[in-house]
Amino acid sequence: xxxxAVPVIAIDGPTASGKxxxxxRVADSLGFHYLDSGSLYxxxxxxxxxxxxxxxxxxxxxRVATNMQIDFQGGKTLLDGCDVGDEIRTELASQNASLVAxxxxxxxxxxxxxxxxxxxxxxxxxxRDMGSVVFPDATLKVYLTATAEARAVRRTKQLKEKGMSAxxxxxxxxxxxxxxxxxxxxxxxLKHYPDAYLIDTTEISADQAVKKILGLAQKSVGS
Ligand code: C5P
Numbered sequence: 001x002x003x004x005a006v007p008v009i010a011i012d013g014p015t016a017s018g019k020x021x022x023x024x025r026v027a028d029s030l031g032f033h034y035l036d037s038g039s040l041y042x043x044x045x046x047x048x049x050x051x052x053x054x055x056x057x058x059x060x061x062x063r064v065a066t067n068m069q070i071d072f073q074g075g076k077t078l079l080d081g082c083d084v085g086d087e088i089r090t091e092l093a094s095q096n097a098s099l100v101a102x103x104x105x106x107x108x109x110x111x112x113x114x115x116x117x118x119x120x121x122x123x124x125x126x127x128r129d130m131g132s133v134v135f136p137d138a139t140l141k142v143y144l145t146a147t148a149e150a151r152a153v154r155r156t157k158q159l160k161e162k163g164m165s166a167x168x169x170x171x172x173x174x175x176x177x178x179x180x181x182x183x184x185x186x187x188x189x190l191k192h193y194p195d196a197y198l199i200d201t202t203e204i205s206a207d208q209a210v211k212k213i214l215g216l217a218q219k220s221v222g223s
Contacts, residue, residue: 011124044110065113
């Protein structure tokens with residue numbers, strides 16, 4: 001099967017809309033591969049900071065994005081062979097990821113890496129520009145969202161479950177700052193494009209969102 005014939009389900013949306021959980025479950029149900037594209041921006045920022053590179057230095061950041069040694073194994077996220085799964089999930093790491101993600105050179109540097117995840121029998125990819133830039137020919141495009149309040153509650157819960165301190169007011173502020181940057185940057189802004197199905201998860205569970213996407217996938221992917 002040629003790479004472009006491999007089906008892709010693109011799931012985009014703002015922070016803590018449930019994308020990660022939902023996309024992973026959809027991938028598991030279909031036996032597809034899974035790409036968490038946000039982790040690549042998180043890893044780029046972390047790898048750069050470890051090398052003492054300023055997060056505004058676009059050429060050096062692009063070099064780091066191209067050369068970083070990363071691996072995803074058994075649910076772990078490895079940078080230079082070490083598990084950095086928790087380190088890349090802090091609020092600081094989230095803001096740093098959003099800063100480097102606004103740089104076109106960094107986005108370009110990560111393009112091939114992301115497209116290489118498109119392997120048979122299929123891929124579920126989550127992020128901000130999966131349907132618009134990385135996989136514009138995706139078989140199915142979904143825009144997953146929820147109110148800022150519902151997302152802040154979820155994000156706070158997630159952070160606490162990981163043993164990280166999280167104050168709701170701070171989480172709301174950080175979430176809004178990240179939304180603002182992701183939605184208003186000139187390159188690959190987060191946006192609901194008309195070719196993506198809108199699913200609002202404010203009032204529905206992750207399981208219900210998964211079911212909806214699997215229903216849509218049955219029609220478009222034929223699974
Ligand atoms: O999805 P996640 O919250 O892990 O993404 C972290 C940050 O990476 C986002 O706030 C966004 O700035 C950036 N990102 C992006 N494009 C993607 C995925 C993530 O710009 N496809």
